[in-house]
Amino acid sequence: MGRRERPVDPADGPVAAFAVELRKLRQEAGGPSYRAMAARVPCSAATLAQAAAGDRLPTLPVTLAYVQACGGDVEQWRTRWEQALATAREATGSGGDPGRAPYRGLARFETADQAYFYGRTALVERVAELVQAHRLVVVVGPSGCGKSSLLRAGLVPRLRPRGVRVVTPGAHPRETLAEAALAGALLPKAGGEIGGEEVIVVDQFEETFTLRQDPGDQRAFIDALVTAGTDDRGGRVVLAVRADFFDHCARHPALMEAVRDSTVPVGPMSRSELREAITKPAAAAGLIVQRELTATVIEQVAGEPGGLPLMSHALLETWRRHHGKALTLADYEATGGIHGAVAHTAENLYADLTPTQRLRLRELLLRLVTPGEAGAQDTRRPVRRAELLTGDPHDPGPVLLERLAAARLITLDDDTADLAHEALLTAWPRLRSRRHDQRERQGHGAVRARRAGTAVGPGRRPQDHGVLGAEAVGRAVPGRTPVPRPGRAAPAAGRGRPGPAVASARRRRGPRPPGAGRV
Structure with a gap:
């Protein structure tokens, strides 16, 4: 003793x-x-x-x-x-209003979050300098490196008092051009009027290639942007594109020529930048971060591809658990940390649902994903709420969307739902496993369709329907009438028996990891 x-x-x-x-x-x-x-x-x-x-x-x-x-x-x-x-x-009266949280979780930092955005000062200055020197600038980096936050909470405030508009292409670029008045801002003005003070930021430019747009719309959208980058009477344009879609840009020679000297790669934060991103938002909210917590997070995130949204979510959940003036390592570990906080949040939500709600949740989440082609990563797919909801008073969809948004797993605006970040697709084992199974079904379904000489629809591919693809046909959804496939009765929701190839692949894969049950 x-x-x-x-x-x-x-x-x-x-x-x-x-x-x-x-x-x-x-x-x-x-x-x-x-x-x-x-x-x-x-x-x-x-x-x-x-x-x-x-x-x-x-x-x-x-x-x-x-x-x-x-x-x-x-x-x-x-x-x-x-x-x-x-x-x-x-x-100790812990917690607080999520609206005042110093961290954004999986969601991006918006312009209004400028007071909490740290760690990218040098990169913001670099992009601002290029915008001053060039009419068309491209910011390129992997998913999770913070491109959207860099532009919205960093670049937009930095460019003021210039007029700056932030848009995303969406599924209908021509509507985007009209709604944001891009045509007037980007194209040469009559009589030689100069529009150079206007800056257009096109975030998530990869949507131009992933949302199955009309080829004419796609060309018109890209041509308008290139025109702005090559005509002194147009505005200035900043594009943000995921690195794995940069080769799609390369298929447009005029676009690549315009950004030959104005492309900015976004790499991982340095350790000193990470320290700023961890401690300074808390300081802005009147809090301190325990040294042990700061050191732990830096060690876990440094060199981690796409780790910033995971870090932000873990810190947000740590903030929600804090008491007093300090964010502590104990609170952080209770969230599950960098690699467990997202799954912890999602599983807590999932555990509170009824079986019917879980089935509906699965459909909602999978509809918000566009599958990657030829081994590429999946991308999020913004969908109008009207396309997700049935209008049936018994449909749990509206409540589920609000609960997902409250957990910061998705974002909602007036008429659109979107995943908060693509990191959710890999950080939640249950959803990742379900997506893997869906890919297998799509692969076998596509083979059967080719053999039968059929297609999902005129000019459509299975992935045009989100990751549900052809498997959505005939699935029972609350408030909807299942449509049977040709030659067979509509199966019970989620009860179809996998074919031999799918079953064999599952055996090779072995048991699922914890939290990897079906959504």
Whole structure:
């Protein structure tokens, strides 16, 4: 037994009560010294002693190491730690209004979020300099590198007082041109009037190639942008495109010529930039970030492709759990961290749904995805709410959309629903597994269609319907009447038996990871 510990009164609060319980466990184990305990687990004696000091709630890993060193029930203590954390938050009035959160989660930073946008100062200046020197600029980078936030919360405020408009191509670029008045801003003006002070930011330019637009619309849209980049009387244009779609841009020689000297690659943040992105938003909200938390997040995100939205979501969930003025490592670990926070949020939502709601959730989410071709990554697919909802008063769709938006897994505007970020497609094992199964069905369905000489529809491909593709035909959806496939009865929702090839592929894949059940 080591030196005597400072007495702790369990009446002092949930943290003190938890420390008393840890000490009791150690006594029941025979009172080993902390040095002896440290020899059994990967924690120092000082760390283990601090866990039972009662000053603050120990992190979950330290708690479990303490329990393991004393021969306690690890799973039981995991539950007790989560209960203690929840009680401590309630006792200190934790949480806050999500509208004032210093982090955006999976969603992009908007222009109104400028006060919380950090870590890209040098890159914002680089893009602004190119906009000053060139009429057409392309910002290119992988999904999850922060292109949209860079432009909306970084570049747009930087270019003021210039007039700046931000648009996305959508499924109908000509409508986009009309609604945003792009034609007047981009094209040469009558009488030689100069429109050069106008800047058009086209975010998610890859939609020009992924949303199955009319070829004429696509050409007209790109031609208008190129015209602006080659005519001194037009406006200035900034395009943001995902790196894996840059080769589509290369198929338009005039576009590539216009951006030959004005293409900006967006790489991962440096460690110092990550530190800014972690600590300065919290400081702007009057909070501090525990040093251990900052170091942990930097270590996990540095060099992680597409890690920024995952980091932002984990920090948002950490903020929701905070109490007092500090964001702590304990709160962060409770979210699941970089690689678990998104799945944790999604699974919590999913667990509260009825079987009917889960079926409807699956359809809604899969409709918001456009499948990648030839091994390319899937992309999100903004869909008008009217196309997602049935109008049936018993359809759970409207409630599910609101719940997904409240969890920041999707975004909603006046008439459109969209995934908050494509990171959701890989960060939630349940959805990732379902998407994998859907790809297999689509592949076999396409083969059958080719053999039968049929198509999904005039001029359409299975992926034009989102990742449900041809499999959506005949599926039972609340408020909709299933349409049977030719020559067979409509199957029960989600109950179709996989063919031999699909079953064989599943056997090769082995068991699903935790949280990878069907959506």
